[in-house]
Every structure is written in structure tokens, then in C-alpha cells.
Amino acid sequence: MLSHEDIKNIISRSILTLDLKGEPESLYQPIEYMVSVGGKRVRPRLCLTVFNLFSDNVGNDIIYPAIALEMFHEFSLMHDDIMDNSDTRRNQPTVFKKWGTSKAILSGDVMLLLAYKYMSFCNAEVMPEALRLFTDTAVKVCEGQQFDMDFEEKPFITMSDYISMIGLKTGVLLACSAKMGALIAGVSREIRDALYQFGYQLGLAFQIADDYLDTFGDQQIFGKKIGDDIVNDKKTWLQVECIRRAEGADKERLASILEMGEDMREEKVAAMQQLYIDLGIKDDARDAILEYHNKAFEAISGIGLNEVQTRQLHQFAEQLIHREK
Amino acid sequence: MLSHEDIKNIISRSILTLDLKGEPESLYQPIEYMVSVGGKRVRPRLCLTVFNLFSDNVGNDIIYPAIALEMFHEFSLMHDDIMDNSDTRRNQPTVFKKWGTSKAILSGDVMLLLAYKYMSFCNAEVMPEALRLFTDTAVKVCEGQQFDMDFEEKPFITMSDYISMIGLKTGVLLACSAKMGALIAGVSREIRDALYQFGYQLGLAFQIADDYLDTFGDQQIFGKKIGDDIVNDKKTWLQVECIRRAEGADKERLASILEMGEDMREEKVAAMQQLYIDLGIKDDARDAILEYHNKAFEAISGIGLNEVQTRQLHQFAEQLIHREK
Numbered sequence: 001m002l003s004h005e006d007i008k009n010i011i012s013r014s015i016l017t018l019d020l021k022g023e024p025e026s027l028y029q030p031i032e033y034m035v036s037v038g039g040k041r042v043r044p045r046l047c048l049t050v051f052n053l054f055s056d057n058v059g060n061d062i063i064y065p066a067i068a069l070e071m072f073h074e075f076s077l078m079h080d081d082i083m084d085n086s087d088t089r090r091n092q093p094t095v096f097k098k099w100g101t102s103k104a105i106l107s108g109d110v111m112l113l114l115a116y117k118y119m120s121f122c123n124a125e126v127m128p129e130a131l132r133l134f135t136d137t138a139v140k141v142c143e144g145q146q147f148d149m150d151f152e153e154k155p156f157i158t159m160s161d162y163i164s165m166i167g168l169k170t171g172v173l174l175a176c177s178a179k180m181g182a183l184i185a186g187v188s189r190e191i192r193d194a195l196y197q198f199g200y201q202l203g204l205a206f207q208i209a210d211d212y213l214d215t216f217g218d219q220q221i222f223g224k225k226i227g228d229d230i231v232n233d234k235k236t237w238l239q240v241e242c243i244r245r246a247e248g249a250d251k252e253r254l255a256s257i258l259e260m261g262e263d264m265r266e267e268k269v270a271a272m273q274q275l276y277i278d279l280g281i282k283d284d285a286r287d288a289i290l291e292y293h294n295k296a297f298e299a300i301s302g303i304g305l306n307e308v309q310t311r312q313l314h315q316f317a318e319q320l321i322h323r324e325k
Numbered sequence: 326m327l328s329h330e331d332i333k334n335i336i337s338r339s340i341l342t343l344d345l346k347g348e349p350e351s352l353y354q355p356i357e358y359m360v361s362v363g364g365k366r367v368r369p370r371l372c373l374t375v376f377n378l379f380s381d382n383v384g385n386d387i388i389y390p391a392i393a394l395e396m397f398h399e400f401s402l403m404h405d406d407i408m409d410n411s412d413t414r415r416n417q418p419t420v421f422k423k424w425g426t427s428k429a430i431l432s433g434d435v436m437l438l439l440a441y442k443y444m445s446f447c448n449a450e451v452m453p454e455a456l457r458l459f460t461d462t463a464v465k466v467c468e469g470q471q472f473d474m475d476f477e478e479k480p481f482i483t484m485s486d487y488i489s490m491i492g493l494k495t496g497v498l499l500a501c502s503a504k505m506g507a508l509i510a511g512v513s514r515e516i517r518d519a520l521y522q523f524g525y526q527l528g529l530a531f532q533i534a535d536d537y538l539d540t541f542g543d544q545q546i547f548g549k550k551i552g553d554d555i556v557n558d559k560k561t562w563l564q565v566e567c568i569r570r571a572e573g574a575d576k577e578r579l580a581s582i583l584e585m586g587e588d589m590r591e592e593k594v595a596a597m598q599q600l601y602i603d604l605g606i607k608d609d610a611r612d613a614i615l616e617y618h619n620k621a622f623e624a625i626s627g628i629g630l631n632e633v634q635t636r637q638l639h640q641f642a643e644q645l646i647h648r649e650k
Contacts, residue, residue, distance in 0.1 A: 022464075027471040083431065102407070102408040102474060106408065106467055109434075109437070109467050112437060113460055128452065132442075135441050142352065143348065143349065143352060146349045146431055150351055
């Protein structure tokens with residue numbers, strides 16, 4: 001079985017050697033930029049990790065579909081950045097800010113098409129199911145983004161709305177990544193479906209960890225400014241839980257924090273951090289992350305993975321949710 | 326063999342019965358709107374017409390891929406309308422104007438995904454090739470849109486640049502439509518490739534006919550204001566040819582027309598129409614349309630189609646290029 005380091009290297013090297021040049025250059029430049037800025041490559045790594053639990057035969061028919069998942073993810077970020085009017089991502093200017101809306105739309109479209117091109121490397125036998133899984137997932141991710149934007153217009157949402165939304169925006173793509181690896185490795189439907197659930201629950205844990213780090217992370221390590229979610233009144237696990245929980249004087253404290261404008265950035269972030277701590281939300285967020293992490297492993301408890309396979313997934317999950325960036 | 330009317334009806338009815346509802350409604354409403362406003366459905370009709378030359382077995386494995394081509398086309402229009410800042414299409418407000426940029430991006434993305442969903446209805450044997458054809462074509466259409474936008478920044482382009490650009494923006498999708506029908510009908514590669522060329526050349530004729538109608542069409546029938554291309558200094562077959570051809574006094578005439586602002590709409594359109602007529606460009610545009618039409622039929626002259634099959638394609642082409650809307 002490959003080490004996590006090996007898997008990371010295989011993915012990075014494969015992405016590095018993709019031929020992303022084409023004509024007109026103005027269309028392909030933003031794609032190369034987006035891909036090279038890169039991220040944690042969580043989705044292709046999960047896909048390859050799961051595949052490698054069952055098969056050592058690591059070739060193009062798994063590597064390209066794994067990269068398709070990353071390409072889809074990057075496409076969705078490129079379009080989201082337009083809709084969210086985001087200036088920076090991963091400490092770099094977004095394609096939208098650097099090249100404008102039209103480029104970010106059209107280069108994004110090509111990235112989605114490239115994702116399908118890479119998907120077509122999987123074996124003919126599994127292709128119909130792999131494509132169905134990929135397309136269904138992609139539609140759900142778009143639905144999640146729309147729910148997210150619709151929720152922005154609402155003063156508050158329930159925790160159940162929030163979990164459904166991040167389930168669509170983040171959960172299903174990790175679910176799809178795990179299941180894709182299992183599908184291409186040729187394991188039974190029961191195991192594939194359990195791994196889908198595993199990825200889904202892990203995706204929820206991953207997103208709540210992201211919410212947590214945006215408010216309580218270390219800026220040097222996290223790679224972006226701490227407190228952006230608070231400043232933008234973004235709906236996060238912490239905020240949704242805070243609105244649900246705050247009563248009496250705390251409710252008034254919360255209302256006055258939400259009223260602070262962008263000019264009071266530092267005060268606003270500090271006040272909200274303190275309120276989260278006072279209401280026990282900081283600690284409970286860590287518990288919630290652990291809860292979804294545990295649900296992920298419950299989902300695969302009955303499918304007969306041996307100790308080595310289970311440890312491999314545990315190590316992957318640890319990296320994901322006990323990360324600092 | 327089905328009549329052209331039958332084919333039209335099969336396509337319209339199939340599109341009408343698509344299930345385009347979903348959650349959140351705000352994401353699916355623009356898709357239903359875009360699809361219901363509809364158009365000439367040229368691409369699915371060409372796909373089904375070609376299929377039906379070789380097979381009477383018209384089922385979901387050809388109808389859905391045909392509709393995928395329409396869905397892709399509508400996706401590209403929805404995104405193009407943002408980039409081109411277009412207010413209306415087919416006499417109706419664009420999705421971009423009606424619901425804003427974010428909706429037009431995200432609903433467009435879902436339409437592209439639906440196109441892939443419909444493509445997955447084709448037979449497993451042809452699926453790898455069908456998907457490769459579809460994805461390669463889709464990438465080219467995006468490249469064409471980028472060339473089009475890049476050309477907008479240039480004072481003039483050559484006719485060869487123009488033909489390459491419309492080949493990507495319009496030619497390859499008609500080419501793909503014809504080839505897809507042939508591929509799913511199970512005919513030989515030689516015939517499929519000839520039909521690709523047929524669709525490509527027909528696509529060029531179709532686009533030049535569109536350029537012609539925008540300047541010399543009948544507004545009542547054409548369904549949009551005559552002269553928009555002239556007012557926007559859009560690069561069309563007519564304009565590119567005019568810049569190439571105008572010399573001396575005509576060159577000065579052209580320069581002064583291009584300088585007229587939007588406030589002089591009627592004068593500008595009338596003056597440009599007259600210049601096109603004086604330079605023989607109006608007549609030559611009709612000749613160019615005919616030339617590409619003829620090239621389309623030369624491309625399939627050697628593949629052994631019988632009289633009935635050939636007549637069917639001739640009738641289809643006639644509708645396309647001798648149309649008034």
C-alpha cells in the first residue's frame with residue numbers, strides 16, 4: 001500500500017504534467033494559473049487512497065478520474081469566486097479579480113469540460129456508472145452553491161438547513177471521491193455505498209473544521225486572514241449555532257456585533273470570538289467535527305476492512321480535520 | 326424515413342417533457358425559462374435527421390443525445406449573454422438581465438451538466454467515442470467564444486481569422502451533431518467523418534446567413550431588430566469583407582460610418598447597408614452562403630448516400646440557409 005506521501009506526490013506530479021496549453025492563450029492562461037496555485041488536493045488524494053485500499057494497480061484509469069475531481073473542484077471555485085465577489089484565494093488574487101468576469105466564466109467552463117475529458121480515462125465497464133456518479137454529484141454541488149447564496153439573503157437559518165447545504169457544497173464531492181476510487185477498484189456495491197457515506201460525513205467534518213479555522217486558526221498557518229467569515233456575517237457552523245443558542249443579554253450582544261460595519265473589523269472579530277467562547281461554541285465546534293468524523297467511520301464499520309486499510313483511512317481523516325490550514 | 330415535420334415534433338415534444346424541476350427552485354427556474362423560450366432546435370434536428378438516414382429505430386438512445394446538443398447550445402448562449410452584456414435573446418429578456426450574473430453562471434453550469442446527463446443515454450458501445458466527440462466539440466466552442474471576444478479588441482481581422490472563429494463558435498457544433506447521429510446509428514468511420522465535414526461547412530453557411538439576416542432581414546420575421554451588428558460594430562462576414570474591400574473614397578465612407586455613435590442608430594444602419602450594396606457585398610454574402618452549402622454537399626458526395634437520403638439532407642440545408650429567421 002502506498003504511503004500518504006506517495007499518494008500526494010503522485011497527484012502533484014500528475015497535475016504538474018497535465019497539458020493545459022491551448023489556443024487562444026487568453027483562455028488557457030487562467031486555467032494554468034488556477035491549477036498551479038493549487039490547494040490541498042483533498043479530493044484526488046481521497047479517491048486514490050480508497051482505490052489503493054483494494055488495488056495496487058495504479059495507472060491512468062484511476063489517476064485521471066482522480067484529477068477530474070480536482071479539476072471539477074477548481075472549476076467550481078473559479079465560478080464561486082465571481083458570485084461571491086472574492087478578491088483572493090489561497091493568498092493569491094482570484095481569476096475573477098485578475099482577468100475579469102468573462103475570463104473566469106469561460107475558463108471555468110473549459111475546466112469543467114477538462115474534468116469530463118479526464119473522467120473518460122476510466123475503464124469502459126465502469127464508465128456509465130462513474131459518469132452518472134460524477135454528473136449527479138456535480139449538479140448537487142451547484143445546488144449547494146445556490147442554497148448558500150439564497151441563505152445569504154436570510155437573517156438566520158436552522159442548523160439542519162446549514163448541514164444540508166454544506167452536505168451539497170462539500171460533502172457530496174468527498175463522498176463521490178471515495179466512491180469513485182472504490183468503483184474503479186472494482187469492489188462491491190455495498191462497499192462503494194458505505195464509502196460514499198464515509199466521504200460524505202468526512203466532508204461535513206472537513207467543512208466545520210474550515211469554519212472553525214477561519215475564526216480560531218493561526219493566520220500564518222491557515223494562509224488567509226482570520227475572521228473573514230465574521231466580518232462578512234457568513235453563515236458558518238459557529239454562527240448558526242450562536243444564533244440558535246444566544247438568549248437574553250447574549251442575544252443583545254450578538255445583535256450589536258452583527259451590526260458592526262467593516263470599518264470595525266478587529267473589534268468585530270474579537271467580540272464574536274469571545275461570544276463563541278463564552279457560549280461554549282468554540283469547544284462544541286470541535287466536538288461536532290469529531291462527531292461527524294466518528295459517523296464517517298461508523299459508516300464503514302461493517303464492510304470488512306482489515307486493520308491496515310482502516311488505519312490508512314484514519315490517517316487520512318486525521319490530516320483532514322486536525323489540520324491547521 | 327421521418328419527415329422534417331415529424332423530426333421537429335419529436336424534438337419539441339421531448340424537450341417539453343424533460344423534467345427540469347429541482348431544488349432550490351431559484352436555480353432551476355432560469356433553466357426552464359431558457360429552454361422554454363426555445364429556438365430553432367437546429368442541432369438536435371440535424372442529429373436526428375442524420376441518424377434517421379440510416380436507422381428507423383428512434384428511441385431514447387438517440388433522442389437524449391440529440392437533446393444534449395441543444396442543452397449544450399443553450400448553456401453556451403446563457404454564458405455568452407453575460408460576457409456580451411446582452412439584454413434580449415429571441416425577443417425575450419436574457420437570463421442574465423432577468424436574474425443577474427450569478428444565476429446565469431450557475432444555472433448555465435447545471436445546463437452543461439444536464440447535457441452530459443442526457444449524453445449518458447447513448448449505447449455503452451459508442452459511449453466513449455460519443456463523449457470524446459462531445460467534449461472536444463464543447464471545448465472548441467469555448468475557444469471560439471474567446472477568439473470572438475479577443476477579436477472585439479482588434480480594429481480589423483482577416484477573413485481567414487473570421488472563418489476560423491465562426492468555425493469554432495458554430496461550425497463544430499453542427500459538425501458534431503451530424504456526426505453524433507451517424508455514430509449512434511452505427512455507420513462506418515468514413516461516413517461519420519464525411520458527415521462531420523458536412524455539418525461543419527453547413528455551420529459556416531448558417532452563420533453567414535445569420536450575419537446577412539441581421540443586416541438585410543425582415544424584422545417581423547427575423548424576430549430581432551435589424552442592424553444590431555452594425556450598431557455594435559460587430560465583426561461579421563459583411564463587415565470583415567467590407568474592410569478588406571473598401572478603398573479610396575469608400576474607405577473614408579466606411580471610417581465615417583464606424584465613427585457614428587449609438588445615438589445615430591438609423592443613419593448608421595442605413596449608411597452601412599448602402600455601402601455593402603455599393604461594394605457588391607450584399608450579393609457576395611449570398612454567394613458565400615451558397616459556396617459553403619455546396620462544400621457541405623461535396624463532403625458527402627463520395628459516401629454512397631442514395632437519392633432519398635441526399636434529398637433529406639438537401640431539404641434540411643435549404644431550411645437552414647434560405648430561412649428568413
